[in-house]
Amino acid sequence: MDQEKKDFFISYTGADQQWAEWIAWQLEKAGYTTVLQAWDFHAGSNFVQDMQTALEKVQRTIAVLSPRYLQSAYARAEWSAVFAEDPTGEKGILIPVRIEPCELKGLHKAIVYIDLVRKERKNAQAFLLKELQHVLEKSSRKPKQEPGYPGEFKPEPRYPGSLPDVWNIPRRNPNFTGRDQLLQDLHASLTDGNHTALTQQALHGLGGIGKSQLAIEYAYRYSTSYAHAWWIRAEEDASIITDYAALATALQLPEKDAEEQKVIIEAVRRWLNTHHGWLLVFDNVRDAASIRHYLPDGTGGHVLITSRNPDWRTIGRPLQVTVWERDESIAFLKQRTGQDQQENSDANELADELGDLPLALEQAAAFIEKRHITISEYLNLYRTRRKDLLDRTTPSDDYPDTIATTWVMAFEAIRDVPLASDLLFFSSIIAPDAIPKDLIKQALEQRVDDQDHEEQSIDELDFHDAIDALCSYSLISPDTDTFSIHRLVQAITQDRMGPEAIAHYRKEMLQSLLALFPEDAHNTPSCWRLCAELLPHAEKIIEKSDPSVNMATLLNNMGSYYHGRAFYAEAEPLYRRALDIYEKQLGGEHPYVATSLNNLAELFRAQGKYGEAEPLYRRALGIDEKALGLEHPEVATDLNNLALLLDAQGKYGEAEPLYRRALDIYEKQLGGEHPYVATSLNNLAGLLYAQGKYGEAEPLYRRALLIREEQLGGEHPYVATSLNNLAGLLDAQGKYGEAEPLYRRALGICEQSLGASHPNTITMQNNLEVLLEKMKDSGDREKKS
Numbered sequence: 001m002d003q004e005k006k007d008f009f010i011s012y013t014g015a016d017q018q019w020a021e022w023i024a025w026q027l028e029k030a031g032y033t034t035v036l037q038a039w040d041f042h043a044g045s046n047f048v049q050d051m052q053t054a055l056e057k058v059q060r061t062i063a064v065l066s067p068r069y070l071q072s073a074y075a076r077a078e079w080s081a082v083f084a085e086d087p088t089g090e091k092g093i094l095i096p097v098r099i100e101p102c103e104l105k106g107l108h109k110a111i112v113y114i115d116l117v118r119k120e121r122k123n124a125q126a127f128l129l130k131e132l133q134h135v136l137e138k139s140s141r142k143p144k145q146e147p148g149y150p151g152e153f154k155p156e157p158r159y160p161g162s163l164p165d166v167w168n169i170p171r172r173n174p175n176f177t178g179r180d181q182l183l184q185d186l187h188a189s190l191t192d193g194n195h196t197a198l199t200q201q202a203l204h205g206l207g208g209i210g211k212s213q214l215a216i217e218y219a220y221r222y223s224t225s226y227a228h229a230w231w232i233r234a235e236e237d238a239s240i241i242t243d244y245a246a247l248a249t250a251l252q253l254p255e256k257d258a259e260e261q262k263v264i265i266e267a268v269r270r271w272l273n274t275h276h277g278w279l280l281v282f283d284n285v286r287d288a289a290s291i292r293h294y295l296p297d298g299t300g301g302h303v304l305i306t307s308r309n310p311d312w313r314t315i316g317r318p319l320q321v322t323v324w325e326r327d328e329s330i331a332f333l334k335q336r337t338g339q340d341q342q343e344n345s346d347a348n349e350l351a352d353e354l355g356d357l358p359l360a361l362e363q364a365a366a367f368i369e370k371r372h373i374t375i376s377e378y379l380n381l382y383r384t385r386r387k388d389l390l391d392r393t394t395p396s397d398d399y400p401d402t403i404a405t406t407w408v409m410a411f412e413a414i415r416d417v418p419l420a421s422d423l424l425f426f427s428s429i430i431a432p433d434a435i436p437k438d439l440i441k442q443a444l445e446q447r448v449d450d451q452d453h454e455e456q457s458i459d460e461l462d463f464h465d466a467i468d469a470l471c472s473y474s475l476i477s478p479d480t481d482t483f484s485i486h487r488l489v490q491a492i493t494q495d496r497m498g499p500e501a502i503a504h505y506r507k508e509m510l511q512s513l514l515a516l517f518p519e520d521a522h523n524t525p526s527c528w529r530l531c532a533e534l535l536p537h538a539e540k541i542i543e544k545s546d547p548s549v550n551m552a553t554l555l556n557n558m559g560s561y562y563h564g565r566a567f568y569a570e571a572e573p574l575y576r577r578a579l580d581i582y583e584k585q586l587g588g589e590h591p592y593v594a595t596s597l598n599n600l601a602e603l604f605r606a607q608g609k610y611g612e613a614e615p616l617y618r619r620a621l622g623i624d625e626k627a628l629g630l631e632h633p634e635v636a637t638d639l640n641n642l643a644l645l646l647d648a649q650g651k652y653g654e655a656e657p658l659y660r661r662a663l664d665i666y667e668k669q670l671g672g673e674h675p676y677v678a679t680s681l682n683n684l685a686g687l688l689y690a691q692g693k694y695g696e697a698e699p700l701y702r703r704a705l706l707i708r709e710e711q712l713g714g715e716h717p718y719v720a721t722s723l724n725n726l727a728g729l730l731d732a733q734g735k736y737g738e739a740e741p742l743y744r745r746a747l748g749i750c751e752q753s754l755g756a757s758h759p760n761t762i763t764m765q766n767n768l769e770v771l772l773e774k775m776k777d778s779g780d781r782e783k784k785s
Contacts, residue, residue, distance in 0.1 A: 178328030200316030208359030257755030273298035
C-alpha cells in the first residue's frame with residue numbers, strides 16, 4: 001500500500017461488496033483515493049494487520065451500512081476503531097453511507113448518514129459526491145486501473161442492485177447465511193488471471209448442503225462482474241436443451257427458432273466462444289460426461305457447476321461444499337425464526353442435532369415459524385419424537401436420519417390439508433425441477449376419477465391451499481406456473497409411501513402424462529414447448545415404471561417430439577422400446593404394433609435409410625390389412641407412407657398405384673373434403689409432376705389446396721406446402737407471373753407459423769429468390785431482343 005495517506009477507507013461486509021466497489025469507483029472517478037479490501041488486500045497477507053494499516057493510512061472511513069454490516073463482527077470492530085477517535089463526529093472521519101433500511105442503536109443513533117436507499121443511479125452518484133463535498137478536500141489523483149480483467153468484464157462497475165439484461169438466475173435467498181470465505185475462495189478461483197483455458201468450477205457435496213443456494217448467492221454478489229448470467233437445470237438432457245434454447249432467445253440469436261436442437265446448442269456455444277463477461281451455472285449435474293458436449297470452448301467467461309458427484313477434475317476445478325460452521329448455523333436459526341434475542345445454547349444444541357446441514361436447519365426453522373414456537377420447544381419436540389418417528393420411517397443409507405425426522409414432522413403438519421399429501425406424493429416420483437402445476441392438477445383429477453369412477457375437477461382453492469401448505473414448510477419451491485421439490489424431500493417421501501403406493505402413483509402419473517403429452521408432436525410445432533416441459537417428467541416415470549401399453553404409447557409420443565425436432569438419435573430408442581412393449585403385451589399382429597412400425601420407418605425415411613424403412617412399412621401394411629380390413633383409413637396411411645418411400649427412390653411405377661388406392665380409401669371412408677384426402681392428392685400430384693405430367697398434376701394440387709384452406713384455415717403450414725407445390729408446378733412451366741404470388745404467400749405463412757429459421761421457410765425463401773432471378777433474366781433477354 002502507498003505510504004501517502006489515502007482519502008477514504010471503505011468499510012463493508014462481504015455480502016455488500018458490489019456497493020463498496022461502486023462507491024469506491026465513483027469516488028476515484030471524481031479524483032479521490034480509496035482503500036478497498038477487494039482491490040488492495042492480497043491473498044496470503046495478514047488480514048487483521050492489513051486492516052489496521054489501512055485505518056492508519058487513510059484520512060476518513062466510509063461505512064457501507066446495511067443490516068448485514070451491523071451484524072458483522074469485523075465491521076463492528078472497524079466502525080468502533082474509528083468511532084473511538086471521533087465520537088461526536090466533529091472531525092468527520094467516519095462517514096456512514098446507508099444502502100438498505102437499517103436501524104442504528106445506542107450511541108450510534110445520533111450519527112448522521114448519507115442515505116442512498118431507493119435512489120436511482122444518476123441521482124445516487126450526484127447525491128453521494130455532493131454530500132461529501134463539505135467534509136473533504138478534492139484531490140487530483142486519478143485511479144490507476146479499472147477493476148477486473150481488461151476485455152473480460154465491463155470497465156465500470158454496474159450500479160448495485162441492477163442486473164444484466166440477459167439474466168435468469170433464481171431469486172436470491174433473503175435468509176442466506178455465512179459462506180463468506182467460501183464465496184471469496186470461489187470468486188478467487190474463477191478470477192485467478194489464467195486466461196489460457198475456460199475457467200470452470202464445480203461445487204460438490206451432499207444433497208441439501210446448499211450448493212445451489214451458494215451458486216445463486218455468488219451470481220448476485222458478483223453480478224456486476226458479468227454482462228450475462230444464465231441458469232441451466234442440468235439433471236436431465238431435456239431440461240439442458242430447453243434452457244439453452246431459452247438462452248438463444250434471450251440473446252436474440254438468428255438460430256433461436258431452429259427446428260434442430262443441435263443447431264440451437266451450437267449457436268449458443270459459438271456465441272459464448274466469441275464473447276466476454278458471461279456466467280453459466282449448470283445446476284445439479286449428474287457427471288462430467290452429461291454436460292461435456294454443452295460446454296463452450298472459449299475463454300471469455302465462467303462456468304459454475306453444482307453436483308453431488310465429486311469427480312470433476314477432467315473438466316473443471318472441484319470445490320467441496322461442507323456443512324455450515326456452528327456459528328453460521330446458530331446465526332441462521334435465530335435470524336430465520338426471528339428469535340434473535342434467545343440464548344445461543346438452544347440453537348447450538350439444535351444445530352448439533354441436525355448436523356449443521358443447511359436444508360435440515362431450513363426445515364426446522366420453517367416449522368418453528370409456522371407453529372409459532374420457540375427453538376427450545378422445537379428441540380424438545382425433536383428429541384421426544386425422534387425414536388418413534390425413525391421407527392416408522394427407515395431413512396436411506398445415503399441421507400442422515402436428521403433430515404428424515406425433520407420432514408416427518410412437516411409431513412404430519414400438512415396431513416389435514418386437502419390434496420396436500422397427494423400433491424407431495426405425485427411430486428416425489430417425477431423430475432424435481434420445473435414441475436408444471438397443470439401436470440399435478442391432471443394427476444390429482446385422475447386420482448379422484450379413479451376413486452369415484454366419475455369425472456371430477458379439482459377445486460382451485462383447495463389446490464392453491466395445498467401448494468401454500470407445502471411451501472410453508474419449504475417442502476416445495478414455487479414459481480408462476482411450476483414448482484420444484486428438493487431431491488431429498490422426494491426420497492424421504494417415497495420412503496413413507498412404500499413400494500405398493502409408489503407403483504400406484506406412478507401408474508396414475510403415467511396416465512396423466514399420456515393425457516397431456518401431444519400425440520402428433522412430429523407435425524405440430526406449436527406443441528413443442530409443452531413437450532419440452534413434460535419430457536423430463538415423462539422420462540422419470542418411464543425409467544421407473546413396469547412396461548405397459550400406456551407406457552409404449554407415451555414412448556411413441558416422446559419419440560414423435562424428438563423426431564419432429566430432428567433429434568433422430570434420441571427418437572429411435574424410444575420408438576424401438578415402444579415397439580418391443582407392444583409386441584410383448586399385445587402380440588405381433590396388433591394395430592398398435594403397426595403404428596409403432598410406421599413411426600420407426602418414418603424416422604428411417606427422414607434420414608434416407610430407405611433399405612431399413614421399407615420392410616417396416618410393408619409389415620405395418622400387412623398387419624393393418626389383416627386386423628382392420630382392406631378399406632380402413634389406417635391401411636390408406638400405410639399405403640401412402642410406403643408410396644412416399646418408393647417415390648423418393650424414383651420407383652414411380654410402384655408408387656402410383658399405392659397412392660391411388662390410398663386416395664380411394666380416404667375418399668370413401670372419410671369423405672372428399674378430409675385433410676387426409678388433401679395429403680393424398682398432394683402426394684399423387686407430386687409423383688405426376690416428377691414425371692413431367694403437368695396437366696394431370698395441376699388439378700390435384702389445386703384441389704388439395706382448396707381442401708386445406710377450408711379445413712385447416714388459410715394460415716396453416718400445410719396450406720403453405722400446397723401453395724409452394726402449386727407454385728413450383730407453374731414455375732416449371734414458365735408461368736412465372738402466376739407462381740410468384742403463390743411463393744410469396746407460402747413464405748409469409750411459414751415465417752409466421754414456423755419462424756424464419758425453419759427448414760421449410762428457408763426452402764420457400766430460396767424458391768422465391770430463384771424465381772425472381774429467372775424473371776429478371778427473362779426480362780433482360782426480352783429487352784435485348
